[in-house]
Amino acid sequence: MKKKIHLGYDLSWTHLDGRWRSPGSWSHVNFPDIRLYEEIAQIAERGLLDFIFFGDGTGIPNTWEGSIEPAVKWGIGWPRQDMSPFIAAMSRMTQHIGFGLTYSSTFMHPFYVARLLNSLDHVTGGRMAFNVITSTRRADAANYGFDELMEHAERYDRMDEFIHVCKALWSSVAPDAFKWDRESGLVADPSKVKAIHHTGKFFRVEGPLACVPSPQGRPVIVQAGASPRGIKTSAHVADYVFALSSGLERQVKHRNELDKALVAEGRDPRTVGVFWDVVLIVEETEREARRRYEKLLHAIPAEGIGAFLSHQIGYDLSRLPERFTIEEINGQITASNASPVGFMHITRAMEPGREMSRAEFYEQMTHHTASYDQVVYGTPKRIADYLEEIFVATGENGGFMIAHPPATPRDLLNVVDFLVPELQRRGRFRTGYSGQTLTENLRA
Template identity: 70%
Template sequence: MHIGYDLSWSHLEGRWRLPGSWTHATFPDMRIYKELAQIAERGLLDFIFFGDGSGIPNTWKGSRDDAVKWGVGWPRHDMSPYISVMSQVTQHIGFGLTYSSTFMHPFYVARLLNALDHVTNGRMAFNVIASTRRADAANYGFDELMEHERRYDRMEEFIDVCNGLWNSVEPDAFIWDRDSGVVADPAKVRALDHVGEFFKVAGPLASVPSPQVRPVLIQAGASPRGIKASAHFVDHVFAMSPGLDKQVKHRAALDKALAAEGRDASRVGIVWDVVLIVGETEADARRRHDLLLQAVPVEAVGTFLSHQIGYDLSKLPDKFTINEINDEIVASQASPVGFLNMTTEFDPSDTLTKDEFFHALQKHTASYDHAIVGSAAQVADYMEEVFVATGESGGFMIAHPPGVPRDLLSVVDFLVPELQRRGRFRTRYTGRTLRENLADDE
């Protein structure tokens, strides 16, 4: 199995102040990230991952004040410069970077990722997302969210353009002949001349092809349309872990969509996003798990949830059902899948009060209610069960730890050796690039 470590939230929603987080340093201190990259590489992890959001959450009550006060979804930086620095203190571990195809332009993103793949010597992955957050949309000139299906139409064209640009200069085009002065062969540099529904891009990419030619492509859509988009272009899917039955169904739906695209399903893995808290003993892990409940005050829950789904939950009536609210979310072009994943503990037809809803969702906001907690052997048992049931292709993205570096050290020092003893994780890096390491079945 392959393992990534998600650092997107390590300084958000109160985690920065919990025991085990850095002392005498706070985001965005570069020393923090250099240390983490070296720890993760010592553990032979596949990649470090950064999600992103470019707006301060303001869906809740139409105001950003609560998000600013409690550190919900902000502050966030473009992590591409950080990845450049982390790559200089490591040799093997990969880096996942997120940009939105809903807002960004493919030429800019293709050019940037080409440069980063050079800087990292072929260790880049691109997580392409379809954005559902109104605060982000407003920063790119959108008054309303783009319709759900259209977001994925744009994503597919976006990636088609990126792939065209990455392939517009052949890997052996450059000659650099000192005697003649010839730099490159013109026959191996081609215009793209793309004219589509969303983009018009002449090309070619005015860059030297990078070590991987293109980064590893990751996408996380879980709706039927999102899965169809994944099948169109991804190398690996990034997916939530809503329970084994649903994960098996997701794998089956992806395999069917890949077959429809004429692609080999065995070559496309699913990386399951999961909150893992591992300790030297089960008691130690459960003690750290309980720390999560101290991270997010109930006053910040509505801010967090509204931002995640793109719908203002301050508008909830005194009494409602999950089904009623989900219908409104769908109508507003927000994220019904995200909302339903948050509310699995409720019967969707039962009537709830606002207080019941927000107090119950405090555990979800803190990632408390869906964490896998235990000793290395107990956590490895869970990982093996999911890995086998979903086709033994892909692995896990470890997300939302109570505090880093403490919880990353526990993964590296306790969990990784246990997985290695079971023959489920590498004992050395064998590839030169991230793509090669993700394809490694050692």
């Protein structure tokens, strides 16, 4: 029997960066109308997808020229809500689809996050995933009282401890601790409720978690480290890893490096899957897919591109000299504790040591901002061929995160109605949910 491809759908950006006005996006209602999300949850569950995912950011982008004005004007990276209550509402309209929620270990406290996710796992009936991130955006850091960004390696040290505390809290009350004996009045067995007494470099937490253990025990842990230090943390904390679709050769290399790190942690690589991000345009004909693809360059107004990119990499691109190399700029970004991985990702098609002009750089960045060079477009057969090749070459363990869809709900409908049936015909996608919890469905 062929191994199944798992699919997540990313709703983080569907209302941002020009996507809200793309043909095929919701009409007559605007973010954050809950009806949008209830509808999308039902569509995704009809298509038997594994989960809906929400990334997050808590600051209005202000890296470009030190101002929020361009981001506010053009809807770059804002507005954003805390999606936890939205997930609660979406779960009441569905029975099987999972939900991924993002919080930053750089800014948040593990006791609060552990308690919140425990409660959401109850509300959803065991369908929660926790995407734990480190934060590299100054606009976010300023809202939590940070004057400077935390050093890169230290951010991952904090994440390691953060997840250690969360896992200790989630296991601090035994699954069978609660008795609810109406005759005697006994609520729970005290011997099965233990403090964690944690004292570490970043956190002091006494515990235990004052909650009933949730259906999954703990949420599925997802992490997206790509640097050597990030991959080490992935191997230490994650059940699943989010990773870039940077080309088959690089993806195979990433999977191999992750497997080595897992073995070093004493973990079986077969127990940790990878979800590769992929931007898809699925249409019945190549012609229609190509037509929609060519419209991508017009999604974000030109005035918003600098604000978008500067926020993503934590470096004010308005300061670029007239001529420079990628290596030079990356050195400055690294020195400022921003995100060198992010910058190297968006410039991966450029020669690091070749001198270029500002005009040349922005021309290529227009393509990146629109996901123009990352999109896989075409008929269901062509898309399925691509996904199956990547899936097999990287070990048939995990699947794909359908990221940054150009138009929602149109692109989700096309995945559900065109792509999913093609994958099912190949024996590569489920024909029904087999489990009750997200953990069970991801392992099926």
